[in-house]
Amino acid sequence: MTDKIKKIIPVGYKPEKELWIYCSVILMAILRSLFYFISYYSAYNNMFHDYGDKMVLIENITMVDFCNIIADGTFDVFKVAIFIFLAMIGVNYGYHYRDSKSIYTMRRLPNKYELHIRCIALPLTAIIISIILSFALLMVFYCHYMTVTPDELLLPAQWEKLWDYIIYGGNR
Amino acid sequence: MIEIKNVTKKYSGKTALDDISISFPRGEIVGLFGENGAGKTTLMKSILGFIKYSGEITLDGEKITNKNIAKISFATSEHSFFFELNAKGHKEFYKSHFNTFNEKRFDALMDFFELDKNKKTKNFSTGQKNQFEVILALSQGADYILMDEPFAGNDIFNREDFYKVLSGILEPNETVILSTHLIEEVSEFIGRAVLIHGGHIVGDKNILELQDEGSNLVEYIKSTYNYHSDRVSKAIELLSGEEE
Numbered sequence: 001m002t003d004k005i006k007k008i009i010p011v012g013y014k015p016e017k018e019l020w021i022y023c024s025v026i027l028m029a030i031l032r033s034l035f036y037f038i039s040y041y042s043a044y045n046n047m048f049h050d051y052g053d054k055m056v057l058i059e060n061i062t063m064v065d066f067c068n069i070i071a072d073g074t075f076d077v078f079k080v081a082i083f084i085f086l087a088m089i090g091v092n093y094g095y096h097y098r099d100s101k102s103i104y105t106m107r108r109l110p111n112k113y114e115l116h117i118r119c120i121a122l123p124l125t126a127i128i129i130s131i132i133l134s135f136a137l138l139m140v141f142y143c144h145y146m147t148v149t150p151d152e153l154l155l156p157a158q159w160e161k162l163w164d165y166i167i168y169g170g171n172r
Numbered sequence: 173m174i175e176i177k178n179v180t181k182k183y184s185g186k187t188a189l190d191d192i193s194i195s196f197p198r199g200e201i202v203g204l205f206g207e208n209g210a211g212k213t214t215l216m217k218s219i220l221g222f223i224k225y226s227g228e229i230t231l232d233g234e235k236i237t238n239k240n241i242a243k244i245s246f247a248t249s250e251h252s253f254f255f256e257l258n259a260k261g262h263k264e265f266y267k268s269h270f271n272t273f274n275e276k277r278f279d280a281l282m283d284f285f286e287l288d289k290n291k292k293t294k295n296f297s298t299g300q301k302n303q304f305e306v307i308l309a310l311s312q313g314a315d316y317i318l319m320d321e322p323f324a325g326n327d328i329f330n331r332e333d334f335y336k337v338l339s340g341i342l343e344p345n346e347t348v349i350l351s352t353h354l355i356e357e358v359s360e361f362i363g364r365a366v367l368i369h370g371g372h373i374v375g376d377k378n379i380l381e382l383q384d385e386g387s388n389l390v391e392y393i394k395s396t397y398n399y400h401s402d403r404v405s406k407a408i409e410l411l412s413g414e415e416e
């Protein structure tokens with residue numbers, strides 16, 4: 001594994017350290033997204049009057065839309081992660097100009113793509129993984145929302161509202 | 173042969189190379205001389221394709237691309253190795269990218285200069301960094317070895333060692349183009365002197381020819397650049413006259 005990683009990171013970088021950085025950022029993004037459950041159960045509990053020994057559903061109340069729950073920063077760390085990975089591309093290119101001009105060696109290599117592979121491949125992979133993971137988590141949360149929320153408390157068109165939120169950011 | 177035809181390079185209006193034409197056949201050791209900003213580095217960077225220029229540069233009759241770039245190696249005082257990597261790592265990297273990498277030469281030179289193969293190159297002294305830079309250029313297995321001020325920061329004994337080693341290990345078909353200010357030191361080592369001034373080639377002479385003419389490299393360079401040996405005494409005279 002580390003031998004494969006070694007081929008797609010700038011020469012001299014430690015694969016273990018790179019993996020640790022990228023995995024930590026992604027892990028933090030995953031952990032932050034799990035706060036969805038706190039947001040969800042907070043919204044869920046807000047539909048009830050709490051009388052200590054019993055909870056009574058407020059009359060005519062409905063559950064907050066799914067898109068409003070995830071709007072509470074659920075995927076913000078994923079956005080930050082993608083920004084960090086984009087910045088890593090710049091850092092990787094910058095490495096070849098720092099202290100020595102290893103850019104001269106990279107530009108003299110028979111494989112003209114070597115420099116770009118080593119600067120872009122890992123951050124790009126991390127970006128793709130982040131997008132896939134965030135989408136997978138979004139689906140898991142959506143399924144949870146639709147399954148756990150009683151039908152009579154659900155507002156209609158959750159799926160359409162979600163896509164509106166994804167595409168227009170809730171500004172439409 | 174590296175053939176340079178009508179090469180011009182301008183940096184934001186300033187001409188660094190002005191319609192230069194010159195060729196470097198195989199097997200020559202060429203000294204490239206000129207004041208700072210004369211165009212020596214620009215010429216080397218143009219050959220390597222690091223900068224854009226107008227004109228034509230060919231390598232053994234072909235345009236220089238990634239397909240034949242491995243025939244050229246480069247040692248620079250700016251250093252082109254990876255400072256986070258040790259010498260051993262460099263060896264592996266060069267072996268995997270340059271089919272002609274000369275492992276035997278690399279090991280021999282590392283031993284000769286007593287460089288630690290397991291030490292990160294950023295922890296080398298300036299002199300060691302220069303040595304390592306040249307070792308890589310010599311070991312790549314290139315036919316043309318370009319060196320741009322490779323010994324800046326090395327002491328005299330170290331440099332002399334290098335010239336001796338270099339003379340001893342070079343194959344007859346290897347070409348060295350050496351840009352340096354250390355004229356007297358390299359005069360015994362080079363076979364041809366090329367002088368650049370203001371982006372023009374102002375001199376190109378075979379060292380044997382110079383010797384036949386009863387001259388030497390230093391004299392040749394001074395005469396080409398119109399160096400007036402009495403300029404220092406004149407300046408001192410003028411200054412001391414002012415003080416009085």
